[in-house]
Amino acid sequence: MLNDEERRRIEEAVRAAELRTSGEIYCVLAEESSDYRETPLAWAAIAALLGPAALLLAGVEVSAPELLDGGWSATQVSDMAEVAARSALVGAILLQGVLFVAAGLLAAWGPIRRxxxxxxxxxxxxRGRARELFLAKNLSATRARTGVLIYVSMAEHMAELVADEGISSRVEPGAWDRPMAALIAGLKRGETGSGFAAAVGLCAEILAEHAPADRSDNPNELPDAVVELPRL
Incomplete structure (x- = not known):
């Protein structure tokens, strides 16, 4: 997802940013945030349920043979009608099964599923994956609770920024709009490294204002390198 130059650029941006603040900035780039396994199941079920109705709307009809004028007894007519109804039911079930499998396989293909x-x-x-990683990567365990996660999920073309309570309680929620706008602008240009670096720099301005660095005691509590996560 990133080349060596982009990784270096993001890492240098984080390192430079954290010289100005006691906060910690952590960047994560994921291929996809979920496998969305319920999507093909849902569409398969919809196709199976709507299949018979679509046939009826298309004018396909199932009817019993004309028996009443052929000298058939009431019992024979009843039996033949039951056979016709059973055949129609079996046909509908088979149709639904075929539609379920076909739609499920089609919807399971990556681009179609997305x-x-x-x-x-x-x-x-x-959003859930970002918050999960925020906890898993110990951003909630920094000394001043001023960790900031910048998270991008490529398949969904979405990004999230999660700030710990030590900094989020000091700034307005809209303060993070500029870093997010810079990040998204870079992603739209196909310049992921530049987008991350710009977002890191703008986050550093916010952090430096509300959580400035203590020159005598400013440990680097988290790695500066961007983390790349493969598809789930």
């Missing part, structure tokens, strides 16, 4: 997954679900998963 298109069919609702955007609100993607946003929820990206």
């Amino acid at each position: 298109v069919l997954t609702p955007r609100p679900l993607k946003r929820e998963r990206v």
Whole structure:
């Protein structure tokens, strides 16, 4: 996802930023935030349920043979009608099974799955993954609780910024809009490294104002290198 130059640029941006603040900035780039395994199942179920209805709307009909004028007894007519109904039911079940498998396989293909997954679900998963990583990478364990996570999920084309309570309680939520805008602008240009570096620099301005560095005691509590996570 990144080349060596981009990795170096992000790491240098983080290192320079943390000289100005007691806060910690941590960058993560993920290929995808979730496997969205429920998406192909949901679309397979929809296709299977709507398949018979679509046939009826298309004018396909199932009817019993004309028996009443052929000298058939009531019992024979009843039996033939039952056979016709059973055949129609079996045909509908088989159709639903085929549609379920076909739609499920199609929706499971990566590009199709991402298109069919609702955007609100993607946003929820990206936000949840960012918060999960915030805890897993110990950003909530810094001394002053001033850790900031910058998280990008490539497949969803989404990003999140999570700030710990030590800094989030001191700034307005809108303060993070500029770093996020710079990050997204870089991603849209296809310049991931530049986007991260710009976002880091703007986060450093916020952190330096509200959590300035103590020149005599400013340990580097977290790695500066960007973390790249493969697809789940």
